[in-house]
Amino acid sequence: MKTLANRAIIEAVRELAISAARDLEPDILDALVAARDRETSPLAENILEMLLLNADIASREMIPACQDTGICTIFVTLGQEVRLEGDLGEAIQEGVRQGYEEGYLRKSVCDPVTRQNTGTNVPAVVHVELEPGDQCRISFLPKGCGSENMSGLKMLSPSAGIPGALEYIVETVINAGSNPCPPLIIGVGIGGTFEKAAIMAKKSLLRPVGAPSARDDVSRLEEELLARINRQGRGVLGLGGCNTALAVHVETCPTHIASLPVAVNIQCHSHRHKEVVL
Amino acid sequence: MSLLRTATSFSGDCKKIDLPFGDGVVEELRAGDLVQLSGTMYTGRDQTHRRLCALLDEGCDLPVDLAGQLLYYVGPSPARPGRIIGAAGPTTSYRMDVYTPRLLELGLKATLGKGSRSMPVRQSMQEHGAVYLAAFGGAGAFLSQCVKEVRIVAFEDAGPEAMFCFEVQDFPAVMINDVFGGDFYEEIVARNDVAR
Numbered sequence: 001m002k003t004l005a006n007r008a009i010i011e012a013v014r015e016l017a018i019s020a021a022r023d024l025e026p027d028i029l030d031a032l033v034a035a036r037d038r039e040t041s042p043l044a045e046n047i048l049e050m051l052l053l054n055a056d057i058a059s060r061e062m063i064p065a066c067q068d069t070g071i072c073t074i075f076v077t078l079g080q081e082v083r084l085e086g087d088l089g090e091a092i093q094e095g096v097r098q099g100y101e102e103g104y105l106r107k108s109v110c111d112p113v114t115r116q117n118t119g120t121n122v123p124a125v126v127h128v129e130l131e132p133g134d135q136c137r138i139s140f141l142p143k144g145c146g147s148e149n150m151s152g153l154k155m156l157s158p159s160a161g162i163p164g165a166l167e168y169i170v171e172t173v174i175n176a177g178s179n180p181c182p183p184l185i186i187g188v189g190i191g192g193t194f195e196k197a198a199i200m201a202k203k204s205l206l207r208p209v210g211a212p213s214a215r216d217d218v219s220r221l222e223e224e225l226l227a228r229i230n231r232q233g234r235g236v237l238g239l240g241g242c243n244t245a246l247a248v249h250v251e252t253c254p255t256h257i258a259s260l261p262v263a264v265n266i267q268c269h270s271h272r273h274k275e276v277v278l
Numbered sequence: 279m280s281l282l283r284t285a286t287s288f289s290g291d292c293k294k295i296d297l298p299f300g301d302g303v304v305e306e307l308r309a310g311d312l313v314q315l316s317g318t319m320y321t322g323r324d325q326t327h328r329r330l331c332a333l334l335d336e337g338c339d340l341p342v343d344l345a346g347q348l349l350y351y352v353g354p355s356p357a358r359p360g361r362i363i364g365a366a367g368p369t370t371s372y373r374m375d376v377y378t379p380r381l382l383e384l385g386l387k388a389t390l391g392k393g394s395r396s397m398p399v400r401q402s403m404q405e406h407g408a409v410y411l412a413a414f415g416g417a418g419a420f421l422s423q424c425v426k427e428v429r430i431v432a433f434e435d436a437g438p439e440a441m442f443c444f445e446v447q448d449f450p451a452v453m454i455n456d457v458f459g460g461d462f463y464e465e466i467v468a469r470n471d472v473a474r
Contacts, residue, residue: 041471043312050417058365058419067355067365067418067438104364106355106438115325117437146370146392146415178463179370179393181415233470237392237415239452240466270416 002079002134004278006086009138012276013095016140017072018103020274021064024055027208028185028271031246035183041241048183048236048243051269066270068144069105072096072124073202075141079133092138093122108145127199136278139206147184147268150176153198156260165190165262166221170228172264173245178238181268184245185209186225189263192253201265204249206273213250222248236269292450298346299387304409309460311453313411315446319348319390320431323369325439327377329432334380341432341441345385351392353438354428355418362428365418366444368392371410375399382406390451394463403455410455412462424449 029052036048058065074092100107100121107121152172156164169188176184189200212219225248235241246269255261295303297317307313320342322330330340351371355364371391378389379402387408392415395403403410413421427445434440454462 047414050414050420054417054420057423061419062358063361063419063422064355064365065419066416067353067367068369069355104356104358106353106364108353108438117439119437149370177394178412178415179372181392231472232467233472234466235472237412238394238463238466239412240469240471242472268416 001081001083003083003085004136006084006091008278009088009091009136010095010098012138012278013074013092013140014099014102016138016274016276017096017099017105017142020140020142020272021069021103021105022062023059024065024271025273027210028269029055031209032183032269035236035243035246039236039241039243041235041239043239044236044241044243047239064105065272066144066268067106068108068146069100069121070142070144070272071109071148072121073141073143074124074126075139075203075206076126076128077131077135077137077139078128079135080130081132081134082136088128089126092126093124096120096122096124137275138278139273139275141202141205141273143272144181144268144270147180147266150180150266151201151264153194153261153263155194156262158258158260160260162221165260166225166228168262169225169248169264173229173266174232174234176266177234180266181270182234182238182245183236183243183269185267185271186229186245186248187265187267188225188248188250189265190250190252190261191255192261193255193259194261196253197261197263198265200251200253201263204251205265205267205271206275207249209271210247211249215252218250218252222250225250294448297348297446299348304387304407305457307409307453307456308458309453309456309462309465313451313453315348315390315449315451317446319350319444319446319449320344321350321352321442321444323351323353323439324373325436326433326441327374329436331377331380340384342443344381346387348388348390349381349386350390350413350444354422354442355438357428363422363425366422366425367418368413368415371395378402382408394461395455400455400459400461404457404459407457409453409457411451412454413449413451421449
């Protein structure tokens with residue numbers, strides 16, 4: 001049994017919040033460099049250069065890469081041999097509260113009915129899963145809503161099959177136009193239930209950018225989707241070129257014989273994600 | 279176009295525009311132009327728009343005269359001590375579409391955000407001789423370097439959604455909708471360089 005103090009969780013989440021906003025991870029930076037190097041449109045190439053410079057300024061000057069420092073989704077994978085000293089949920093929310101205050105991050109969370117800002121950027125959306133072992137892994141995904149708003153979920157009929165699913169995914173991305181700040185990372189969940197598909201789509205964004213599915217047939221779908229999306233020529237910020245998306249990540253789960261849920265979670269190029277293991 | 283190495287060396291061939299707009303300036307702009315904006319711009323996003331229109335509903339004056347001005351859709355992140363602003367890139371414009379025609383009627387000359395505008399907004403822009411520009415989405419740290427002065431104009435209680443006045447220098451943007459009905463996003467879709 002390992003004991004995990006509340007204070008350790010609060011501090012870890014606070015640091016994740018601050019660093020996620022300022023310091024983009026190597027996977028997204030590498031993907032932006034690769035996109036710049038293969039870009040065919042001079043304007044798009046220049047913008048990609050600007051985005052890399054933007055990331056550099058953010059790190060150096062300690063300001064957020066994007067002013068929309070997002071609403072936070074946090075995935076916790078908790079080892080069953082971890083004994084928690086306090087309230088895990090409250091510790092996570094307190095970490096977010098402190099991180100957004102101390103990091104000079106924008107507080108963007110409000111009541112959906114009154115639109116009154118909560119003033120703290122909490123509540124974060126927290127998903128907890130148990131696994132064997134004595135580690136606690138916290139994955140932090142603050143997400144701006146320019147991209148989140150362009151996401152979609154559809155309960156397809158099984159007769160639509162994978163061709164119907166792919167068509168829905170491509171259509172969702174293309175209809176989003178320049179709103180979600182391309183080049184995008186497309187998180188997809190196919191199967192499960194209504195909520196499972198959405199959670200898979202979100203969680204797939206935690207994969208290193210462009211890391212393929214472990215399933216060969218699914219990784220071929222990812223490649224096909226990426227090619228179909230980029231053939232449309234919408235490009236960086238919708239201003240043209242071959243980089244509408246940087247990667248498509250597909251997660252699947254067995255579903256009901258009557259069902260084919262498909263969720264598309266769109267992520268912007270300012271792809272902020274951080275992880276810590278306690 | 280030269281590389282966008284720094285905020286102040288955006289481009290060799292972009293048009294330099296002083297704000298607020300002088301007579302005849304917006305008519306010179308065409309969809310697809312790269313511009314650098316210098317001078318005064320007002321800001322506002324969802325809450326500011328809702329409140330401006332509520333004031334108009336009540337027959338009240340607005341906190342500022344928008345005639346000839348540019349309105350930038352932004353909710354900046356807070357300034358660290360010793361700085362005037364945090365990150366300050368554009369937010370998505372379509373959420374302002376329901377409010378925009380009323381502000382164009384008051385003489386607002388330009389809006390600056392990201393993403394496409396609705397057909398009613400595009401028609402209203404043509405009718406009132408106004409333009410729409412896109413700032414570079416997700417480049418909030420970079421763009422903050424173009425902001426030289428910041429003051430709050432109204433709705434301070436709305437936090438990041440307050441209405442600010444920015445003094446900017448060489449703030450880069452792309453012309454999307456010109457006064458002649460041109461739409462640069464549509465041009466990009468129509469020409470699809472990748473498929474060719």
